[in-house]
Amino acid sequence: MAKYAMILNYKNCINCKACEVACKEENGIELGAKAHRIWVGTYDIEGKYPLLSIPSSTFYPSQCQHCANAPCEEVCPTHATYYDKNGVVQIDAQKCILCSYCMVACPYDARYVDTRTMSVDKCNFCSDTRLARGLKTTACQATCPTKVRLFGDMDDPNSEVSHILRTKEHFTLKAGIGTEPRLFYIK
Amino acid sequence: MLNHLIPHKTITLRSVFDFEKTPFNLFMALTTLLLLAAFAAGFVHYLMHGHHAYGVTREHPWGLLIAMYIFFVVSSTGLCIISSLGHVFHIKSFEFIGKRAIFGAIITIVSGFAVIGLEIGHPVRMVIYNTLSPGFSSAIWGMGVLYSVYLFLIILEFIFLSRDDHKWSRIFGLGGLLVGIAAHSNLGAVFGFLIGRPMANGVFYPVYFILSAMITGCYLLFLMYGYKYKMVFNDEMQKFLMHLGRLLGLLIAILVFFEFWRFLTAIYGNFPERAETALHILGSFNFWVGEVLLGMAIPFVIILYSKAKALKAMIYASISGMIGIFFMRYDLVHDTLVYPMQTMKIKEYQLAPSWIEYMPTMTEWAVAFGGIGICLALYYVGENFFFLDPHQDDAYFQNYRDEE
Incomplete structure (x- = not known):
């Protein structure tokens, strides 16, 4: 029994998209833009040259937040979505x-919809691939x-x-709606 | 055998096609056949290509078929509620509409099920796992179960109404009404429960669904009786339609009031996502022309200025009203999904930030409007097979009784 979470040191992200590729490769995700479990969000840089806003060029890698209070789990009529x-x-x-x-x-x-199984799919922290093989990442x-992501057990x-999480300030996405994400962004 | 269960007319295949060949009847027959053909074509295309035949996307997972399903179940609940005014609550002028309205409620929900059956990716699996692994916290689960019970109850209600057993018809009528309202508000809650969609989240939709169902029921009754009596009404019918018109006027006024405060509260204070979405909706053609002009303003103005006495005009306005109701159902789905979930600034994957767009495919149009064909065909069969009016109003007794 564990309580898995992920920490994102997002300011280190260089938008190389290696994570997107690795995810597709490891988990056998379909090709194409529609089918993706993870992504790197990017803003358009604000301001006019040379007065460009540096913070606006930050990248936001993201994925399923594995919410402790997940709306997707709550609304599923058949418990196809569940907590392990x-x-x-x-x-x-x-x-x-x-x-x-x-x-x-x-x-x-x-x-998103996996068109091979015609079912909804999303990130599962590599549960059935890497974790099943005994790997820890x-x-x-x-x-x-650039070591943006760190996966581990919050209960340990x-x-x-x-x-x-004890030593650095962090935030979660859309914290105001009470989903309690388990993806934490380091400030 | 069937006659023991429910009184019905003796019909032959020939008599089914033996309708009065007026231009309008021929137009309706042709429209029905074309719509049925469209449904069949859409169905075949769906069988061949599955969900790929639809224009729904990751960002806009629900589309026209969900909207059309809601359109049909709104119609069904509306007809059930309005009919219950007569045979459950004993309001005199509404008493005679019971059978026709309840029959309408049955066929509209059946048409809705036909459409949603082609939208759900795995309908057979749905029946299995809704039973074996029920998600009690899911509004879709609640809605599905309640609508199934509702359909069962209104079928029994129709049987007992047809048998002139007013004790049991009233009991099942009340049951159907209560379960129907529960089911329909649950459908509103499917949207109202969405905490990530500020424009939909909240109490508005569950309440609004019941109100707009009653409005839809009124429009449909105007259309059903206008067609049935070819715009020539006796005193009893005039009295009923006038009462119906006044009720409709009141309901539209309440709807306008609801919408006004919905948008004002959505915009006031510039609440993130919600205010932007509300302003986006207020800038759309669908809202002003579809919902407001066709769905509310035209019928309301006619009722107001004629004091609900312009019955013919109201029947034509009910066509406009039903088109407006379609826009309301379509917009309900689209407006819920129109705001991108990764905010308006961020590019997600390779997708540029923008309002989410959606265009139904031909298959979706064919299945969605084909559902109306199913409804019209079932109505025609029901009109010829069951007694949908009190005996004194049914031409069957005048034309065929003597022959028997």
């Missing part, structure tokens, strides 16, 4: 009826050249994730 024993929001493709309610309910646009973390007080 490690608090990861999972999808049982066999139970998914493709009503798409979870896609509408997710505040983070983290879900997700594909996106392992490939990141000695984990690096717990240490960083």
